[in-house]
Amino acid sequence: xxxxxxxxxxxxxxxxxxxxxxxxxxxxxxxxxxxxxxxxxxxxxxxxxxxxxxxxxxxxxxxxxxxxxxxxxxxxxxxxxxxxxxxxxxxxxxxxxxxxxxxxxxxxxxxxxxxxxxxxxxxxxxxxxxxxxxxxxxxxxxxxxxxxxxxxxxxxxxxxxxxxxxxxxxxxxxxxxxxxxxxxxxxxxxxxxxxxxxxxxxxxxxxxxxxxxxxxxxxxxxxxxxxxxxxxxxxxxxxxxxxxxxxxxxxxxxxxxxxxxxxxxxxxxxxxxxxxxxxxxxx
Amino acid sequence: xxxxxxxxxxxxxxxxxxxxxxxxxxxxxxxxxxxxxxxxxxxxxxxxxxxxxxxxxxxxxxxxxxxxxxxxxxxxxxxxxxxxxxxxxxxxxxxxxxxxxxxxxxxxxxxxxxxxxxxxxxxxxxxxxxxxxxxxxxxxxxxxxxxxxxxxxxxxxxxxxxxxxxxxxxxxxxxxxxxxxxxxxxxxxxxxxxxxxxxxxxxxxxxxxxxxxxxxxxxxxxxxxxxxxxxxxxxxxxxxxxxxxxxxxxxxxxxx
Numbered sequence: 001x002x003x004x005x006x007x008x009x010x011x012x013x014x015x016x017x018x019x020x021x022x023x024x025x026x027x028x029x030x031x032x033x034x035x036x037x038x039x040x041x042x043x044x045x046x047x048x049x050x051x052x053x054x055x056x057x058x059x060x061x062x063x064x065x066x067x068x069x070x071x072x073x074x075x076x077x078x079x080x081x082x083x084x085x086x087x088x089x090x091x092x093x094x095x096x097x098x099x100x101x102x103x104x105x106x107x108x109x110x111x112x113x114x115x116x117x118x119x120x121x122x123x124x125x126x127x128x129x130x131x132x133x134x135x136x137x138x139x140x141x142x143x144x145x146x147x148x149x150x151x152x153x154x155x156x157x158x159x160x161x162x163x164x165x166x167x168x169x170x171x172x173x174x175x176x177x178x179x180x181x182x183x184x185x186x187x188x189x190x191x192x193x194x195x196x197x198x199x200x201x202x203x204x205x206x207x208x209x210x211x212x213x214x215x216x217x218x219x220x221x222x223x224x225x226x227x228x229x230x231x232x233x234x235x236x237x238x239x240x241x242x243x244x245x246x247x248x249x250x251x252x253x254x255x256x257x258x259x260x261x262x263x264x265x266x267x268x269x270x271x272x273x274x275x276x277x278x279x280x281x282x283x
Numbered sequence: 284x285x286x287x288x289x290x291x292x293x294x295x296x297x298x299x300x301x302x303x304x305x306x307x308x309x310x311x312x313x314x315x316x317x318x319x320x321x322x323x324x325x326x327x328x329x330x331x332x333x334x335x336x337x338x339x340x341x342x343x344x345x346x347x348x349x350x351x352x353x354x355x356x357x358x359x360x361x362x363x364x365x366x367x368x369x370x371x372x373x374x375x376x377x378x379x380x381x382x383x384x385x386x387x388x389x390x391x392x393x394x395x396x397x398x399x400x401x402x403x404x405x406x407x408x409x410x411x412x413x414x415x416x417x418x419x420x421x422x423x424x425x426x427x428x429x430x431x432x433x434x435x436x437x438x439x440x441x442x443x444x445x446x447x448x449x450x451x452x453x454x455x456x457x458x459x460x461x462x463x464x465x466x467x468x469x470x471x472x473x474x475x476x477x478x479x480x481x482x483x484x485x486x487x488x489x490x491x492x493x494x495x496x497x498x499x500x501x502x503x504x505x506x507x508x509x510x511x512x513x514x515x516x517x518x519x520x521x522x523x524x525x526x527x528x529x530x531x532x533x534x535x536x537x538x539x
Contacts (some may be wrong), residue, residue: 112458121459136460137405137443215451219444220410233447237339237412 034251041244049235049245057223058231059249065139065227066207069146073154073203078196081158082184085165096159103152110149111216118144118217141218142225146207153206157199161192201261205254301329303506304350306341308357308493310380310449313473315355317522322513329506337448338362338414345370345498352501353510355493358414362494372504374496377514379529381488382418383468384481385453390462391479397422397487398430401437403462407455410445415452418489419465425487453478467491469527490529 041049049055084096102110118125118135125135135141165188173183189196211229218225220234228250235242303322307315312335319331334341334351338361345351345365354370355377356362365371386394386403393402400406408423409416427435443461446452449470455461457476471480482488495514497507513519520530 115458115460119458119460215447216454219407219455220446221442221444225444230447234410234412234445237337237410237447 037244037247037251041241041248045241046245046248049239049242050249052235052239052242052245054222054226054231054235054242055246055249058226058228058246061139061142061223061226062208062228065142065146066204068143069150069207070200070204072143072147073151073207074196074200077151077154078158081155082162082188084155085159085162099155100152102149107149107210107212108216111145111213114141114145114148114213114217136217137219137221137225139218139224142214142227145213145217146210149210149213150203150207154196154199154203157202158192158196161195161199162188164195165192197261201257205257208250208254208257301503301506302332303329303352303503303510304332304334305353305355305510306334306336306345306349306351307353307355308338308341309335310357310467310469311335311355311493314469314523314526314528318513318519321518321522322510325513326506326509331510348500350500350502351498352503352507353495354498355495357491357493358417359492359494360414362496365496365498370499372497372499372501373508374494375511375515376492376531377495377511377519378493378523379531380467380469380491380493380527381483381529382415382422382465382491383471383483384463385456385466385471385474386463386479386481387456387459387461388477388479389459394463394481396481397426397483398434400426400463401434401441403441405443405461406438406441407444407446407452407461407464408442409449409452409465410447413448414491415449415465415467416445418491421489422465422483422487429487467527472527492531493528 080099084092105113115125115136116122118128118141120126120129120134120136128135135144169187169191170183173187174180178186209229210227211233214225214227215230215233220226220230222231226234228246232243232246232250235246305315305319312333315333315335319333322331323329334344334349336344338356338358341354341356342361342365345354346368354362354365356365357380362371362374366374384394384397384400390403393399408419411417411420423438426438444455446455449466452461452464453466453470453474456464456466456478457474463481465483468480471478495511497504497511501507514523515531524530
């Protein structure tokens with residue numbers, strides 16, 4: 001009945017090969033272009049690229065707009081995720097599905113859709129135009145585009161995190177007399193913080209890399225709407241070195257961001273990042 | 284799975300079918316689509332594969348070793364770079380294009396000439412890094428000299444965006460988000476919505492030359508030469524002319 005040790009170890013070996021080889025292939029495939037990008041740039045070229053006139057304004061604008069968009073996403077997205085995670089109503093299920101749409105929309109289409117909504121002849125835009133508010137081609141348009149494409153990533157993470165929250169803890173807190181608001185702020189938020197932070201990091205990375213919708217909806221103007229990805233594409237037309245330098249900056253910033261939240265943030269809290277809220281409750 | 288990807292990477296070549304791979308600037312889309320049909324009738328069994336993108340992207344692909352037979356560029360700069368890399372067998376100018384103002388349907392009564400440009404509340408042009416953007420900068424510099432500092436101040440204040448290719452400029456005008464933009468005359472001809480073409484005074488305008496070349500890596504140089512011949516034949520001239528392209532030299536223009 002029981003397999004002999006040698007047969008079992010052979011089976012283990014085959015299984016290990018069957019899982020590790022495809023895994024290694026995919027990791028190599030994803031890392032190769034990034035490594036090639038870094039090795040394809042000399043240190044001198046990188047420094048010269050950084051001094052390119054497009055770089056400074058784009059970097060500042062990207063930092064500013066993504067901070068604004070992330071703030072909006074977290075402030076508006078957290079209550080939404082809380083509602084979605086706690087309700088089984090049909091309307092909210094549809095909402096949960098509909099809110100994921102920006103993930104599958106091609107970014108350029110998202111940009112056109114934003115124009116149809118907020119543009120001069122748009123649904124809301126035509127009305128805004130009459131009261132003197134012009135959204136397209138402004139920094140506000142960059143932020144709106146980032147919120148549109150990046151919010152679903154935060155909401156996904158936040159909903160998953162709230163759903164893993166042990167309902168017994170909520171019930172106990174309620175029976176001890178805590179108000180729903182107190183339960184949310186004192187029980188749910190602290191326990192779900194790592195999951196929310198991960199969602200926010202992915203969302204931020206997505207906002208930082210946003211290109212298509214911004215180009216369509218906000219245009220490309222240095223200092224006003226030209227974010228890092230747009231500057232990279234503009235530089236690509238004339239100076240490959242500046243484009244490479246900017247790309248490396250973008251990769252470094254995004255990677256640092258993901259590492260900060262996935263790696264250090266979660267581990268210092270004594271949590272395996274993959275299990276999030278659940279483990280916190282056991283601790 | 285890997286072999287399937289390899290298959291896709293080498294292109295959709297069917298057995299027994301010869302392919303002519305033409306790399307062309309995106310502004311040539313309509314013209315080359317039409318001419319590909321004519322070429323196929325003349326050369327049965329040959330398939331024309333068009334790769335349409337910005338001239339700069341095509342140049343990068345050629346320099347990275349893309350298998351192409353013909354390269355048609357929308358400006359000299361990119362062709363010269365490809366030539367400097369030793370990729371070009373023979374090269375010639377086959378058409379020219381002319382920048383013009385594209386004016387949205389709502390603003391066509393306001394903007395009737397280049398001098399009216401300050402009446403547009405929102406102007407969109409291309410970035411100086413792309414060919415049409417460089418031409419636009421040249422045209423505007425001339426216009427600033429001619430129409431004075433007041434004109435310059437107003438125009439500069441109303442430029443809302445510097446787009447990364449000419450079709451993006453056109454899209455913004457077509458959507459009505461911009462009142463006016465500088466594009467090629469052929470782009471306005473290809474637009475499917477009602478936008479107006481306003482000519483730029485000839486003394487301020489520039490001519491964009493379209494060079495075409497047979498590439499060194501070509502597997503079918505004789506077919507590549509035949510493609511260029513078709514473009515420069517009277518049939519080719521007619522197709523290009525209908526779409527708003529100008530013949531390569533002014534002499535040819537005067538010919539009936």
